[in-house]
Amino acid sequence: MSMTVPSSFKPSGGLIQPNIEQPTTRASLALLNGIPAQPKRTTAAKQPRTWSFIDSRDGERMTVTCLPGCQSNHGSDQDKQIHPSDVWCQIRSEDVHVPVNTGKVEDFRLLSVTLNQIPFSSRYAERLPHANVEVIDDHFIENLDPDALQQVINVARDRVAQMETAHSQLVELRNAAMGRTPTRPAPGTFGPEISLTAPGAQGSIVNAALYSTESDPLDTGAPLARIAVWANHGADAELDVAGADQFLADLEKLATQVRSLRNQLAAIEVAR
Numbered sequence: 001m002s003m004t005v006p007s008s009f010k011p012s013g014g015l016i017q018p019n020i021e022q023p024t025t026r027a028s029l030a031l032l033n034g035i036p037a038q039p040k041r042t043t044a045a046k047q048p049r050t051w052s053f054i055d056s057r058d059g060e061r062m063t064v065t066c067l068p069g070c071q072s073n074h075g076s077d078q079d080k081q082i083h084p085s086d087v088w089c090q091i092r093s094e095d096v097h098v099p100v101n102t103g104k105v106e107d108f109r110l111l112s113v114t115l116n117q118i119p120f121s122s123r124y125a126e127r128l129p130h131a132n133v134e135v136i137d138d139h140f141i142e143n144l145d146p147d148a149l150q151q152v153i154n155v156a157r158d159r160v161a162q163m164e165t166a167h168s169q170l171v172e173l174r175n176a177a178m179g180r181t182p183t184r185p186a187p188g189t190f191g192p193e194i195s196l197t198a199p200g201a202q203g204s205i206v207n208a209a210l211y212s213t214e215s216d217p218l219d220t221g222a223p224l225a226r227i228a229v230w231a232n233h234g235a236d237a238e239l240d241v242a243g244a245d246q247f248l249a250d251l252e253k254l255a256t257q258v259r260s261l262r263n264q265l266a267a268i269e270v271a272r
């Protein structure tokens with residue numbers, strides 16, 4: 001891992017300060033709520049700015065057209081003598097902080113993404129719009145093209161899926177530790193049903209529920225509980241982009257719910 005900003009590098013007009021709130025405020029909110037309050041998103045300017053500066057090497061006037069949506073404050077560089085490679089356009093994402101115990105509990109930014117362009121950089125990758133992902137405060141994966149950013153997203157998504165699995169397992173483990181029996185439906189009945197709908201579809205696309213079979217007096221090894229999964233025929237949909245976004249969000253929610261059913265089933269089988 002490396003820093004985004006080499007110590008010799010002075011960005012144009014200074015980077016936008018990452019910490020909008022006072023750390024003490026965030027820390028005390030974290031203590032109250034478990035999760036620190038997040039700063040509000042700042043709206044990016046829509047129109048690219050065009051401005052100029054004087055090249056400190058030869059006195060030539062240079063014109064810059066900002067990265068559309070650029071949030072860098074170039075005011076202190078405009079019409080001033082600066083080195084061209086000090087021009088740095090940046091679009092920031094909303095910061096999210098998590099409390100980390102480093103001997104004391106401190107708030108660290110997690111997975112913030114900036115879009116950057118350093119139009120006169122000596123490094124070609126920096127002259128093109130590129131993403132920098134801050135894994136955790138001051139530790140970056142830099143100069144990502146769209147494919148590389150997608151890889152980082154995929155790794156993070158896998159991590160989140162595993163955290164969701166750990167969450168359902170934790171719920172079951174805590175239930176077991178506190179002497180609560182797993183929530184098994186009465187024999188011959190279904191537990192609460194979960195379902196996936198698609199925008200515009202007549203009825204749900206996929207349904208699932210924990211199902212408990214009739215009692216098994218002969219102990220033949222027949223299953224006592226299963227997850228029933230079924231579809232509603234004819235429940236189809238044609239999605240526009242917004243519909244696809246909604247469907248993807250619902251799919252991810254369904255995956256979490258099915259994982260929870262799976263862990264309930266595993267806990268029931270362990271308890272047999």
Ligand SMILES: [Zn+2]
Nearest residue numbers: 066070072089
């Ligand atoms: Zn800019």
